[in-house]
Structures are given as structure tokens and as C-alpha cells.
Amino acid sequence: SSLTPRPTGGISPIALPVLESLFTGNLQEARKLVFSQMLVSGQAAENGGSNNFIIGKRNQRALQVLSKSVDQDNCKTNALLYGGMHCKDLHRRLESMGYVAKKTEWRTAWSVD
Incomplete structure (x- = not known):
């Protein structure tokens, strides 16, 4: 991968595949990844309350x-x-x-x- 997270911070491992898709012009892949992250984030938020x-x-x-x-x-x-x-x-x-x-x-x- 051309983008690698730094051990002391930097690019989030979750954002990394999205950024790679955007940089390579693969917008369909980026949309899939963003959609999946939205679902996972929504489920995590729903775990309480x-x-x-x-x-x-x-x-x-x-x-x-x-x-x-x-x-x-x-x-x-x-x-x-x-x-x-x-x-x-x-x-x-x-x-x-x-x-x-x-x-x-x-x-x-x-x-x-």
C-alpha cells in the first residue's frame, strides 16, 4: 500500500482503504467502504440506551x-x-x-x- 498508518498517529486504519480508493479514482469502491463504515458506526452507537x-x-x-x-x-x-x-x-x-x-x-x- 502506498499509504501506511504511522505508529504514532497519522492516517486511521479505517480511513486508509477509503483514501486509497479515492486516490486511485475508484469511486465505487470508496462509496462501498464509506457505506459499510456508516453501518458499523450506526450499530456501535445503537449498542446502548x-x-x-x-x-x-x-x-x-x-x-x-x-x-x-x-x-x-x-x-x-x-x-x-x-x-x-x-x-x-x-x-x-x-x-x-x-x-x-x-x-x-x-x-x-x-x-x-
Whole structure:
């Protein structure tokens, strides 16, 4: 890379790929990188405050529907799809209901190539 962060400061490692894309004229790549940083920054900002309340309520409702499906509809196989910000709370709630994780699988929803 022609741009390297200095150990004592300088260019941010996060900004570095964006700057390289701009300097090489690859505006599409720069847009992708900026968009991905906006998403990550937004998720980091949402990790506290009232958004945790909203996530908790959504998780609570999802688990109510899951429980109904298991108990009343006698479903043996269920899928619970959720985003990354829901993981910690859902994991805690599922464990408190007696569920045990057997397998963890990461599926990439989108990537910046």
C-alpha cells in the first residue's frame, strides 16, 4: 500500500482503504467502504440506551412466537433469524428458557469486495 498508518498517529486504519480508493479514482469502491463504515458506526452507537430496550422487546416477542410454535403447534424444527445486534440478548434469553447451543454458524449477509 502506498499509504501506511504511522505508529504514532497519522492516517486511521479505517480511513486508509477509503483514501486509497479515492486516490486511485475508484469511486465505487470508496462509496462501498464509506457505506459499510456508516453501518458499523450506526450499530456501535445503537449498542446502548433506548435501542437496547427496542431490541429486547423484539427478542421477547420473537421468543414468545417460538414458544407458541413449539408448545401449541408441536413443531420439532424451528428457525429464528436475527441480526447481529440481537445475538447477545437472544442467546441469554434462549439459555434462560433451557435451550443449549449445539452449533454456531456465521453467514455473511453482505460484504465489501
